[in-house]
Amino acid sequence: MVKLKIDREKCKGCMLCVSFCPKGALSAEEKLNKRGIKPVKFKEEAGCIGCRMCMIICPDNCIETEK
Template identity: 50%
Template sequence: MAVIKIKENYCKGCLLCVPVCHHNSLVISETLNDQGLYPVRFKEGGKCDGCKKCAIMCPDVAIEIYN
């Protein structure tokens, strides 16, 4: 199982990463980041197989995947 790290202060909440996650493990956060935006977060109990599609889609390089 891979580990996903989302840099909340880099994320602008564009949600481009959400539909490419085939495990539906990315959701919009309920708390604001330092920019006053709602970043994406990894869902509690979510799965990540390390496909890196979300990281590739992110225009702000806010997602890192570690296998």
């Protein structure tokens, strides 16, 4: 199982990662970050397959894998 770490303060909320995730493992958080936007959060239970689509499309380098 792959775990993603998201830098919620760097996230600008463009949601591109969300639209390209084949497993629906990413969604907007309810809580605002310091920028005043709702950053992306990782849903572990959705079963990330590590396809890296989110990382490739993220313009702000917010997503990393966690061992």
